[in-house]
Amino acid sequence: MNAQTAFMETDFTQLLVDSVDTVEDANKKALVSTVLAPRFYTTDFAAMDKIDVSSVRKEWDNMMQEYEGDNNHDHFQRDAEFANEVKATMSKLDDHLRQEFYDFLIGSLTSEFSGCILYNEVRKNISNPDIKKLMTYMARDESRHAGFINQSLKDFNFGIDLGELKKNKKYTYFRPKFIFYATYLSEKIGYARYITIFRQLERNPDKRFHPIFRWFERWCNDEFRHGESFALIMRADPKLLKGMNVWWIRFFLLAVYATMYVRDHTRPAMHDAMGLNATEYDFEVFRITSEITRQVFPILLDIDHSYFKKGLDDLTALSNAINQAKENPGFFSTLRQAWLATKAFVVFTKLYFLPVIPSELPKNIRIQPTW
Numbered sequence: 001m002n003a004q005t006a007f008m009e010t011d012f013t014q015l016l017v018d019s020v021d022t023v024e025d026a027n028k029k030a031l032v033s034t035v036l037a038p039r040f041y042t043t044d045f046a047a048m049d050k051i052d053v054s055s056v057r058k059e060w061d062n063m064m065q066e067y068e069g070d071n072n073h074d075h076f077q078r079d080a081e082f083a084n085e086v087k088a089t090m091s092k093l094d095d096h097l098r099q100e101f102y103d104f105l106i107g108s109l110t111s112e113f114s115g116c117i118l119y120n121e122v123r124k125n126i127s128n129p130d131i132k133k134l135m136t137y138m139a140r141d142e143s144r145h146a147g148f149i150n151q152s153l154k155d156f157n158f159g160i161d162l163g164e165l166k167k168n169k170k171y172t173y174f175r176p177k178f179i180f181y182a183t184y185l186s187e188k189i190g191y192a193r194y195i196t197i198f199r200q201l202e203r204n205p206d207k208r209f210h211p212i213f214r215w216f217e218r219w220c221n222d223e224f225r226h227g228e229s230f231a232l233i234m235r236a237d238p239k240l241l242k243g244m245n246v247w248w249i250r251f252f253l254l255a256v257y258a259t260m261y262v263r264d265h266t267r268p269a270m271h272d273a274m275g276l277n278a279t280e281y282d283f284e285v286f287r288i289t290s291e292i293t294r295q296v297f298p299i300l301l302d303i304d305h306s307y308f309k310k311g312l313d314d315l316t317a318l319s320n321a322i323n324q325a326k327e328n329p330g331f332f333s334t335l336r337q338a339w340l341a342t343k344a345f346v347v348f349t350k351l352y353f354l355p356v357i358p359s360e361l362p363k364n365i366r367i368q369p370t371w
């Protein structure tokens with residue numbers, strides 16, 4: 001994959017905003033593969049089998065003990081209040097918020113399940129005992145997470161058929177190092193997103209319109225630990241964090257940040273309901289994620305640069321314009337979409353070449369989820 005095809009993978013013309021009215025709609029939505037919708041991944045298992053964590057052995061063994069301890073084994077069960085809360089709050093939601101919430105649940109389920117499948121496939125195809133054990137634990141956690149979200153979708157009769165999804169969704173091949181960068185980031189940004197929502201609703205319980213948010217605190221500690229695992233894998237192989245690879249790290253940071261920003265700005269009602277402003281929420285998530293990624297990445301994106309927010313707003317506007325163009329298909333619409341996509345490419349490139357902030361890797365790799 002070169003930078004050009006990598007950008008094509010992040011195709012901003014692909015955002016679908018179809019509403020979910022039936023279980024078929026929900027399943028169709030989960031199947032769509034775009035940059036804004038989570039993907040399924042496959043990788044080079046032989047290379048995964050060769051990962052050597054001996055240089056971080058002590059940290060690794062401590063982390064494995066945490067996985068073994070499984071402090072969330074009893075967490076993903078619904079309590080007696082859950083069903084009542086769903087009934088009491090969901091009936092009051094307007095259609096807009098409902099649709100955004102379904103979209104959020106389906107997207108979250110797909111990305112949890114994506115992790116579950118990838119970790120399981122790696123586990124099945126390697127014999128390296130360290131990595132096999134890690135993948136077993138992470139697949140265990142992600143399968144709990146996916147199952148828990150699916151229960152909530154089933155409350156609305158929108159349960160996703162995970163067997164069918166596994167069989168029919170498109171798989172994207174990523175070389176192991178791209179899996180490390182992308183998965184590390186998605187685990188850590190997942191933590192930052194969930195903890196920011198949890199803290200907001202902890203302060204404003206009247207804005208918690210669905211009980212699933214009560215589960216987010218202990219839930220995101222799992223994601224944090226998954227991220228720690230990839231941090232150790234990368235720190236064990238320093239060449240992944242040097243030279244040309246730093247350009248890849250920049251690419252993945254920007255792709256992940258930009259995708260989240262554009263996608264979150266398609267859900268204004270949901271942020272509103274939680275008392276969050278999508279832009280402020282996203283910048284808070286960027287700040288937490290940047291602080292965390294110091295443990296492994298030698299650079300940070302300059303999220304306070306005057307062009308950074310402007311570039312993201314331009315990408316959001318272009319993505320919206322592309323969606324509007326799509327509503328009137330035809331020759332001129334196709335032309336317009338291509339023109340808008342080219343403009344998005346230019347904005348993305350400008351963002352990519354903004355100066356970054358160098359950051360020295362700390363001696364102690366592991367950090368704690370203290371946000």
Ligand SMILES: [Fe+2]
Nearest residue numbers: 112142145223
């Ligand atoms: Fe998860």
Ligand SMILES: [Fe+2]
Nearest residue numbers: 115187223226
């Ligand atoms: Fe995870």
